[in-house]
Amino acid sequence: MGYLDQEKTDALNKLKRERGVGNLDSEKNPFDYHAREYGTMPQDNKRAPFQWVSEVSYKNVHRIVTRGYDTTELMEEGYGVIEVLFVDYQARIPTIEEEKMLNYVMIMMMEDGLSGPAAISRIVAKSKTFLTQACGASIMAFGHAYGAYSSFGNRLEDYIKRAELENITLNQAAKLLVQENGIDEALGVSCLMLKDPAAKRMIARAQKLGVAGVNIEFMTEVVKAAQGASSEPVDIDMLGATGAVMQDLGFTPEATWAILAITRSFGAGAHYIEEVEREELSRMGQQLSPKEDYDGPADRPVPPLKDREKVSKSAICKTPEEWKKRFEEMKGVMGSGFSIIEEVADPSKKSGMKKVGKL
Amino acid sequence: MDREPTLRRKTALSYKTEEKTVMRGYSLSDMAEEGYSFYDAMFVLFQSRIPTQKEEKMLKYEMGVFLEHSMSPSAVGAIGVSAGRPNLPVCVAAAVSTFGGVHGPGAAHGYMLNKYLERGYKEGKTVDEMAKALVDDYLDNGTPVMGMGQPQHIDSDPRAEPIHLKQEELELEGVYLEFQRALEKYFHARRKADGRSYVGVNVVGSGNTALMEIGFSPNAGWCIGSVVRGFSCAAHALYNMKKGRAWGASRNEPMVQMIDLSMIKYVGPEDRIVPKQEERQEYAKKQKEEGEYKKWVI
Numbered sequence: 172m173g174y175l176d177q178e179k180t181d182a183l184n185k186l187k188r189e190r191g192v193g194n195l196d197s198e199k200n201p202f203d204y205h206a207r208e209y210g211t212m213p214q215d216n217k218r219a220p221f222q223w224v225s226e227v228s229y230k231n232v233h234r235i236v237t238r239g240y241d242t243t244e245l246m247e248e249g250y251g252v253i254e255v256l257f258v259d260y261q262a263r264i265p266t267i268e269e270e271k272m273l274n275y276v277m278i279m280m281m282e283d284g285l286s287g288p289a290a291i292s293r294i295v296a297k298s299k300t301f302l303t304q305a306c307g308a309s310i311m312a313f314g315h316a317y318g319a320y321s322s323f324g325n326r327l328e329d330y331i332k333r334a335e336l337e338n339i340t341l342n343q344a345a346k347l348l349v350q351e352n353g354i355d356e357a358l359g360v361s362c363l364m365l366k367d368p369a370a371k372r373m374i375a376r377a378q379k380l381g382v383a384g385v386n387i388e389f390m391t392e393v394v395k396a397a398q399g400a401s402s403e404p405v406d407i408d409m410l411g412a413t414g415a416v417m418q419d420l421g422f423t424p425e426a427t428w429a430i431l432a433i434t435r436s437f438g439a440g441a442h443y444i445e446e447v448e449r450e451e452l453s454r455m456g457q458q459l460s461p462k463e464d465y466d467g468p469a470d471r472p473v474p475p476l477k478d479r480e481k482v483s484k485s486a487i488c489k490t491p492e493e494w495k496k497r498f499e500e501m502k503g504v505m506g507s508g509f510s511i512i513e514e515v516a517d518p519s520k521k522s523g524m525k526k527v528g529k530l
Numbered sequence: 531m532d533r534e535p536t537l538r539r540k541t542a543l544s545y546k547t548e549e550k551t552v553m554r555g556y557s558l559s560d561m562a563e564e565g566y567s568f569y570d571a572m573f574v575l576f577q578s579r580i581p582t583q584k585e586e587k588m589l590k591y592e593m594g595v596f597l598e599h600s601m602s603p604s605a606v607g608a609i610g611v612s613a614g615r616p617n618l619p620v621c622v623a624a625a626v627s628t629f630g631g632v633h634g635p636g637a638a639h640g641y642m643l644n645k646y647l648e649r650g651y652k653e654g655k656t657v658d659e660m661a662k663a664l665v666d667d668y669l670d671n672g673t674p675v676m677g678m679g680q681p682q683h684i685d686s687d688p689r690a691e692p693i694h695l696k697q698e699e700l701e702l703e704g705v706y707l708e709f710q711r712a713l714e715k716y717f718h719a720r721r722k723a724d725g726r727s728y729v730g731v732n733v734v735g736s737g738n739t740a741l742m743e744i745g746f747s748p749n750a751g752w753c754i755g756s757v758v759r760g761f762s763c764a765a766h767a768l769y770n771m772k773k774g775r776a777w778g779a780s781r782n783e784p785m786v787q788m789i790d791l792s793m794i795k796y797v798g799p800e801d802r803i804v805p806k807q808e809e810r811q812e813y814a815k816k817q818k819e820e821g822e823y824k825k826w827v828i
Contacts, residue, residue: 175801183801192804209801212791219785221793223601223609226773227765230600233688237598237762243692251590252758253568255597259765275562278571282553284546290536301630302637302749303756307623310760314617321618362531366548369559376563425618425771429764432619433757434568436626438553440753441543441575449540528785 175209183209219528227259238262253277260426268380269420275376276413279369280431282438287312292439293446297453302443309439313432315357320431322357323414324424331389341385345392349400359390359411360397365404370412377416384419467505543575554578569593576750584700585744589754591696592737595689596755598762602682603628608763612770613778613788621771625763629756636755639676639738640748643709657705661712665720677710677735678717686730693736702743710739799826 174180188196188205195204228237235242238258245255250264253273257265265273283289288309295305315322326348334344354360364370374390377383394407417427474482488494501509533548544553551558554574561571566580569589573581581589599605608625612618631638642664650660668675680687697707714731721729734755741751778788786792805813817823 183803187803190803190806211794211796215786215790215792218783221786221788221790223606223788224774224785225600225766225769227769228598228600228762230682232683232685235599235688237600242595242598243689246591246595246696247692251569251594252597252761255594256761259598259762260768271565274568277568278562278566279551279558281568281571281575282544282558283551284544285535285537285539285541286546287536293537293539302752303629304627306753306757306760307625307627310619310623310626313619367550367559369550372559372563423768425768426764429618429622429768430761433622433626433760433764436757436760437572437753438543438575440750440757442541443753444576444747444749445541445543446539525782525784528783530784 173210173213180209217530219530222528224527226262256430257421260423260430261421263421265420266382268382272377272380272382272416273420275373276416276431277434279373279409280413280434282441283435285442287317288432288435288439289442292442293450296443296446297450299452302440305443306436306440309436309442310432313428313435318428318432318435319357319410320414320417320428321424323359323410324418324427326352326357327359327386327389327393327414327418328424331385334389341389341392342395345389345396346399348393349396354397354401354405357410358393358397359408359414360394360405361408361410362403362405363408365406370407370409373412373416374407377419382416382419386415386418390415542578572754573745576747576753577745579745581744584702588697588700588702588740588744592693592740593754593758595693596733596737597758599759603633604756604759604763605766608767609770609774610778610788612767612774613776615771615776618764618767618771621767622760622764625767626756626760629752629759634734634752634755634759635676636734636738636741636752637748639734640742640751642676643706643739643742644748647705647709657708658712661709662716664713665716669717669720669724675713675717677738678714678731679729680732683730683732685728687732687736689733690731690736693733693740694731697736697740697743702740704743706739706743710735 175183184205184207192204194200226238228235230236237245237255239262240258242255245258253270254265256273257263257269291312292305292309295308296302312318313320330344330348331341333339333347334341337344339347349358352358374383374387377387390407390411394405394411397405413431414424414427417431418424422430486497488497498509501507542554544551546552553561553571555578556574558571561574567586567590569586570581572589573579573585604625607628608621611621611624629635646660646664647657649655649663650657655663665675667673694707694711697703710731714735718728721727737755738748738751741754742748746754775783775787779790780787781790
């Protein structure tokens with residue numbers, strides 16, 4: 172389409188200037204709102220045209236290639252999903268031992284009973300959706316507490332790096348990690364697997380296969396440090412075992428997060444199917460919320476609209492003191508969000524690929 | 531720590547105690563220790579059985595070949611979502627959720643085959659006869675035949691025939707492959723007779739046939755296909771998050787970005803004056819009467 176021609180632009184803008192449009196003629200505006208162009212920007216011919224840039228894969232009419240390997244040829248040569256994960260995320264073919272180890276981890280991660288991902292998949296299923304929607308929802312259930320592979324792994328890497336930079340032992344770095352962060356949901360050490368040997372068996376398997384490296388070594392020290400610091404019995408859990416093993420297999424914390432959340436999604440798909448097969452669908456308005464579970468304000472009459480100014484309370488705070496007072500008061504209003512303090516970080520490690528696309 | 535399940539359900543899939551996690555009766559840890567594969571576990575999950583070696587090989591091939599497909603709706607969805615830099619799982623969720631009635635419609639293909647197999651069974655017709663009936667029904671009605679055609683791989687999907695061949699090599703031919711092969715035969719013949727261009731089988735047509743043959747239901751097959759694609763979509767999102775430009779609109783990149791302003795082509799109503807509130811009622815009534823707006827309703 173491009174920009175509207177100047178004559179029509181001027182005419183339209185003149186008309187709008189005469190009519191006035193709210194606050195748009197204010198001098199505080201960063202530019203003249205009644206001199207703006209109409210229509211879309213012309214195509215940019217000074218730069219290379221847009222293309223989907225990828226280091227991961229390409230395809231043409233007859234071929235699909237990931238990291239240089241034709242995917243059909245990979246399968247014909249006897250490789251499978253496990254190997255392609257190494258190819259996609261690490262641009263390499265894994266050793267047989269590495270393949271065995273990832274296979275092991277993925278079996279362990281496939282199913283976890285009725286935990287968050289399965290539950291959300293079932294809830295989505297009840298509203299009569301496509302299966303894929305429920306599988307997608309299950310992946311979103313992996314955050315920084317449940318399946319906290321990004322938080323766990325990046326912190327593990329930071330302290331391993333710190334041990335190198337500060338010339339301290341892994342044992343010392345592990346103690347620092349526990350001291351500085353506590354036994355939180357991303358530590359990989361908890362009371363969750365005191366009776367279930369699966370996490371420890373996984374670590375033993377990695378050692379037996381010869382794929383254990385610095386992450387497992389460091390995790391062993393973290394377990395000792397946590398046990399020393401905790402008044403309750405704690406031990407390595409599935410987050411700690413799978414996270415450390417995956418990182419010793421060369422996967423980044425983010426890759427681990429994605430791979431294992433997706434692996435669980437197969438299980439979540441089965442939960443979707445079973446929910447549809449065994450349970451009833453859910454209609455909007457069907458579910459009741461018992462009053463005995465409610466602890467908000469007591470029932471109160473809705474004031475007549477004409478009395479609004481009498482009963483309404485402004486949130487405007489004129490001073491930092493007023494602001495702070497209100498902020499603290501609002502913490503008592505559950506569901507308002509004032510009790511949550513979090514960083515919404517930009518996970519980009521680097522932004523931009525300035526080498527690509529030069530004309 | 532509260533260890534109660536998020537949702538209480540009677541389930542035949544799995545249970546989890548403090549001691550172990552058990553899926554369809556098998557301890558997951560014991561399965562992994564015994565050397566079973568991830569593919570074996572998929573049979574246990576969806577079919578409650580250990581597969582034969584040949585079935586396991588077929589699933590390995592099908593899942594592996596389907597995992598990566600470069601720029602398709604799923605990868606593009608993941609990349610698009612990643613531009614805002616949410617948590618990575620959100621990008622993957624979006625990618626998996628792109629699988630619907632057109633992109634990788636595995637369940638639709640499966641239900642289609644089952645419907646005609648069921649009809650043939652009831653009417654005492656052969657698989658070959660039912661495949662022809664399906665092609666005629668669909669093409670007579672102008673309905674796309676699931677599993678045929680791919681907008682990028684216009685000479686037939688490079689993954690498709692090798693999947694059929696692998697199924698035959700592994701001697702896993704059953705009613706589904708017989709049906710699909712016959713469907714393709716009649717589909718090509720009909721299009722040729724109608725003077726239409728060649729449209730090859732796609733990866734759903736062959737891959738889902740294999741999945742159904744080795745015992746997966748349409749939805750289980752769909753789950754396997756769409757979720758396995760999530761692995762590569764996560765890699766695409768991650769690449770963009772780690773090395774690409776956030777937002778996808780920077781003018782400082784040498785290449786025009788995905789949502790650069792110049793990428794927008796607008797074909798909607800022309801620029802027009804926003805009516806003032808006092809003009810609104812009359813304006814709105816006139817707009818409704820004239821009805822020109824209807825051509826824009828979506």
